[in-house]
Each structure stands twice: as C-alpha cells, then as structure tokens.
Amino acid sequence: MMIAKVKFNSNKKENTDPFAEIIIKPAISKHTDIISKDFHYGLFILGTEKHESRRIDNQLRGRAGRQGDPGVSVFLVALDDLIMQKM
Structure with a gap:
C-alpha cells in the first residue's frame, strides 16, 4: 500500500x-x-549541516514553531561532515 x-x-x-x-x-x-485529514504541520526546516555552536542549531529549530504554531525541524548529517570528523 x-x-x-x-x-x-x-x-x-x-x-x-x-x-x-x-x-x-x-x-x-x-x-x-x-x-x-488535517495536515497542518506549519513551517518545515530541513538542516543539511550542523553548526559548531549548538545555540545556532537550536535557534534554527525554534524558527519552525513560534508562539504555539506547529512546526517540524530535521537535520541530516553524514559521517564525512566536518562536524562529525571533529567528534
């Protein structure tokens, strides 16, 4: 199906x-x-790279849903990204 x-x-x-x-x-x-169906997901944020500062990532996540509005955020990270190599 x-x-x-x-x-x-x-x-x-x-x-x-x-x-x-x-x-x-x-x-x-x-x-x-x-x-x-009722599909009101609001703004969808697709992050393709993580920032070195977690604060920046959280700020981007917060843009998806503001003041009770619905929102979704997803980050895609590959193992060969620079941020993953530093870990």
Missing part, C-alpha cells in the same frame, strides 16, 4: 480542508480511496 499527502483544489464551497490523504491499494482493488 502506498500513501501520499496531496494538496488539492476543490470547487465545493463546504470544503475547508485543502489536504487529503490518498491511499493506493494493490491491483486487486482498481479504485482509490480519498480520506480527508
């Missing part, structure tokens, strides 16, 4: 949620089920 989160436009006036979860089932079932 494959799941995708897709933003869509609808001409229906009663539709207030701009996101849907689309579930694609194996070939036995030839139709696609659409289930409306």
